[in-house]
Structures are given as structure tokens and as C-alpha cells.
Amino acid sequence: MALLVLAPWAAEASWGGFPVTWYPLLVLFLGPLYGGAAVLIREAARRSGGGWPVIVLLAAAFGVVQAGLVDQSLFNPGFLDDTEFAGAAPGFAERALDYVGNHVLLSICAPIMLVEAFFRDRRPWLGNRGLAGVGVLYLLGSLLIFADDEGGRKGFLLSPAQSGLAVTVIVVLVGSALLPRWRRAPRPGAGWVPHPLLFGTLVLAVHLGLWLATGWTGVVVRVAVIVSAVVLVSVWSRRAAWAPRHVVAGWSAGLVAAAVGAAFAPAYVPTSTVLAVVSDVAVVVLAVALAAGAYRASVGEVEARGAEFR
Structure with a gap:
């Protein structure tokens, strides 16, 4: 239940998309979509023993499914025209x-990290029936968005070429997540690893700094940052000093950065100035409280050695 609540909040409200008065509706209507996807992805990763590499790859596949096939915002240049973001749609x-x-960070990975940190449980949660039930919920949630021609796809429909591109990327990502290498337990090696708080601070600084990079310069910088992050974390996570606190600090930094950005992001819906300020403050307080609580809960936790990133 915690993941079914956290995932839609993180996906649509943590960055200021909706005011606090909308939170119950977000959980009610988007819980099956975001929460269902997060539960399914976590179950797939924990059942396979693949750990965080599998979660990240499947989260990226979900991001393409959601933005490419469900609401189709990825291919629709006018997707934001009926929101406060009108005129600011990127390429x-x-x-x-x-x-x-954002789907990787906010919809899937940050919520999974928070729930696992608080409950300290890396085992699968559901049996086959429970898994099937969540799968049905997710499909219904996706269908609800796809069928909503006004608030979901907003009158847009993919071309065959766009559909083919999206499906190809999804297949590649899911296929990569299924590779046996993620289930091999690496032997912890020696070497320096940044303190979890230093690691989190660096990640937060990078997230905030990326706000300044726009256009094609921003695209190049972001790709370079993603590649560098994957390489560094792959190296550090194979070392004995890497701990669950690093995972918590890294994903928490992204969540807090999104919450800080809420002050500069207009909401999807018209909101009074007072409610907007209250919502911006509330989202920062909630994000920081969740991050701090998760970090404290993970202190001293010794996780069984598994795949990289653990």
C-alpha cells in the first residue's frame, strides 16, 4: 500500500505538478498506474535477484511505455498546450x-527506495495471485489514461513509425533487464567510496545544476552526466564500502531536487497564490522528511551482497 500511495505522489506532485488539495485524487486515480508499475517492477527485480540495475532498466522501459504509448506525450509537441506550461514545450x-x-527517478526508483528503506525488506512481497491482481490494476490505470482523449492523450495518436520506435526501445530495455549478468553476485573489492552524505550532496548539486542547461547544450550535458553517473556508480557499487545508505542518498537527492523545483514550476491546474505557496512548502517538507527518515532507517543496515548498485 505504501508504494501505491508514494508512487503517484512522487510522479505527479513532488515537483509541484498539483496542489496539496489534489493529493487524494492523485492517489485514487493514478495509484493503479504509477503504484502498480512500481510494485510490478520491484517484484520483477527482487524475484530475479537483479537488484537496482534491473529496477532502473525496467523503470526506463515503463517511462517509454507511459510517455510513448499511454499518454503519448513523448511524441506530442502540443501535450502541454492546455496547461500552465503552454509555450514552453521542449523538443x-x-x-x-x-x-x-522523471519516470525513472520519481515514478519508480525513489518510491521503491523509500519503501525498502523504511521496511528493510528486499524479498518479493506478492504471490502469483497478488502479482496478477496488481498487473490488472496497472493495465486498467493505463487504459484509463489512454482512453481519456482530453486529459490523457489529448487528441493525439501515434503514427506507425512512432509506435515502432517506442516498442523497439521498450524491447531493448526489457531485454537488457533480463540479462543473466545482473544476477551474478560481484565480489566486493577494495577502493574509495564517497561517504553517503557526500554522494547525496553531489547528486543534489548535479540535479540543480542541470536546470541551467537547456536546448541542445542541455541534451548533450544531460547525456554526459547520465553516462558518467552510470560508470561511477557501477564502479563504486562493486566496492566493499558501498552500502544501502548510498542508494538512499542518491535517489533521495533527486527527489529533494524535484521538490525544490516546485517553487519554480507552475501547476498543471490553475491555483491561487496562497495555495501554491502552501503546496510548494509542503512538498519540500515532505520530501526532506521522507529522505531523512529513509536515511536514518538505513543506517547500520547490512544488505546481502547481490548485483551491482544493490
Whole structure:
């Protein structure tokens, strides 16, 4: 239940998309979509023993499914025309990084990290029936968005070429997540690893700094940052000093950065100044409280050695 609540909040409210008065509706209507996807992805990763590499790859696949096939915002240049973001729609490359990247961070990975940190449980949660039930919920949630021609796809429909591109990327990502290498337990090695708080601070600084990079310069910088982050975390996570606190600090930094950005992001819906300020403050307080609580809960936790990133 915690993941079914956290995922829609993180996906649509943590960055200021909706005021606090909308939170119950977000959980009610988007819980099956975002929460269902997060539960399914976590179950797939924990059942396979693949750990965080599998979660990240499947989260990226979900991002393409959601933005490419369900609401189709990835290919629709006019997707934001009926929102407060009208006139500020980025190009395709920026949309791909923004939309899919935010789904990876906010819709899937940050909520999974928070729930696992508080409950300290890396085992699968559901049996086959429970898994099937969540799968049905997710499909119904996706169908609800796809069928909503006004608030979902907003009158847009993919071309065959666009559909083919999206499906190809999804297949590649899911296929990569299924590779046996993620299930091999690496032998912890020696070497320096930044303190979790230093690691989190660096990640937060990078997230905030990326706000300044726009256009094609921003695309190049973001791709370079993503590649560098994957390489560094792959190296550090194979070392004995890497701990669950690093995972918590890294994903928490992204969540807090999104919450800080709420002050500069107009809401999807018209909102009074007072409610907007209250919502911006509330989202920062909630994000920081969740991050701090998760970090404290993970202190001293010794996780069984598994795949990289653990």
C-alpha cells in the first residue's frame, strides 16, 4: 500500500505538478498506474535477484511505455498546450530525457527506495495471485489514461513509425533487464567510496545544476552526466564500502531536487497564490522528511551482497 500511495505522489506532485488539495485524487486515480508499475517492477527485480540495475532498466522501459504509448506525450509537441506550461514545450530530445528520466527517478526508483528503506525488506512481497491482481490494476490505470482523449492523450495518436520506435526501445530495455549478468553476485573489492552524505550532496548539486542547461547544450550535458553517473556508480557499487545508505542518498537527492523545483514550476491546474505557496512548502517538507527518515532507517543496515548498485 505504501508504494501505491508514494508512487503517484512522487510522479505527479513532488515537483509541484498539483496542489496539496489534489493529493487524494492523485492517489485514487493514478495509484493503479504509477503504484502498480512500481510494485510490478520491484517484484520483477527482487524475484530475479537483479537488484537496482534491473529496477532502473525496467523503470526506463515503463517511462517509454507511459510517455510513448499511454499518454503519448513523448511524441506530442502540443501535450502541454492546455496547461500552465503552454509555450514552453521542449523538443523531442529534451522531452525524452525529461519525461522518461522523471519516470525513472520519481515514478519508480525513489518510491521503491523509500519503501525498502523504511521496511528493510528486499524479498518479493506478492504471490502469483497478488502479482496478477496488481498487473490488472496497472493495465486498467493505463487504459484509463489512454482512453481519456482530453486529459490523457489529448487528441493525439501515434503514427506507425512512432509506435515502432517506442516498442523497439521498450524491447531493448526489457531485454537488457533480463540479462543473466545482473544476477551474478560481484565480489566486493577494495577502493574509495564517497561517504553517503557526500554522494547525496553531489547528486543534489548535479540535479540543480542541470536546470541551467537547456536546448541542445542541455541534451548533450544531460547525456554526459547520465553516462558518467552510470560508470561511477557501477564502479563504486562493486566496492566493499558501498552500502544501502548510498542508494538512499542518491535517489533521495533527486527527489529533494524535484521538490525544490516546485517553487519554480507552475501547476498543471490553475491555483491561487496562497495555495501554491502552501503546496510548494509542503512538498519540500515532505520530501526532506521522507529522505531523512529513509536515511536514518538505513543506517547500520547490512544488505546481502547481490548485483551491482544493490
